[in-house]
Amino acid sequence: MEQETEKPKEEETQESEAVHEAEQSKEENSKETSEETKIELPPVNFTNFINSLASTAFAYMGGFINPETQEPIIELNLAKHNIDIIEMLQEKTKGNLAAPENNFLENTLYNLRMTYVRMATAPPPSEETKSEEEPKTEQTEQPEAGEAEEKAGEQQQTEDEVKS
Secondary structure, eight states: OHHHHHHHHHHHHHHHHHHHHHHHHHHHHHHHHHHHTOOOOOOOOHHHHHHHHHHHHHHHEEEEEOTTTOSEEEOHHHHHHHHHHHHHHHHHTTTSSOHHHHHHHHHHHHHHHHHHHHHHHSOOOOHHHHHHHHHHHHHHHSOOHHHHHHHHHHHHHHHHHHHO
């Protein structure tokens, strides 16, 4: 019986060594690959962290283009979530930031809020709006002869007033 219990232990040891060797080779391969494709990352600091959150928020407000539809991706709820996170960080760090960090945080939040309001209040583009805009641009490109003469006369009158 002692011999039977020893054999499974030997087999387990061999299996665990094989697994260990396989893991080591995977780690070596991934180290070689990661060293070849290593990207230099910015330093970890407060400003870069806020910049990362703000970039994500701006991206959700039309900063990404959907490759299939070629339309901007607008996810205002996700943008608002990132803005809320930055606002929470502003509250929690109040009085603990250096002046440049505080200014960056305030300016970033202002820009994010204004962009969010503009995006939230802008009417969504529709097919009707796009088709209405096209004929208008064609009409304005070719003004009638009478209109062109009137505009030229108005410009001349304005120039004469400025000279006197």
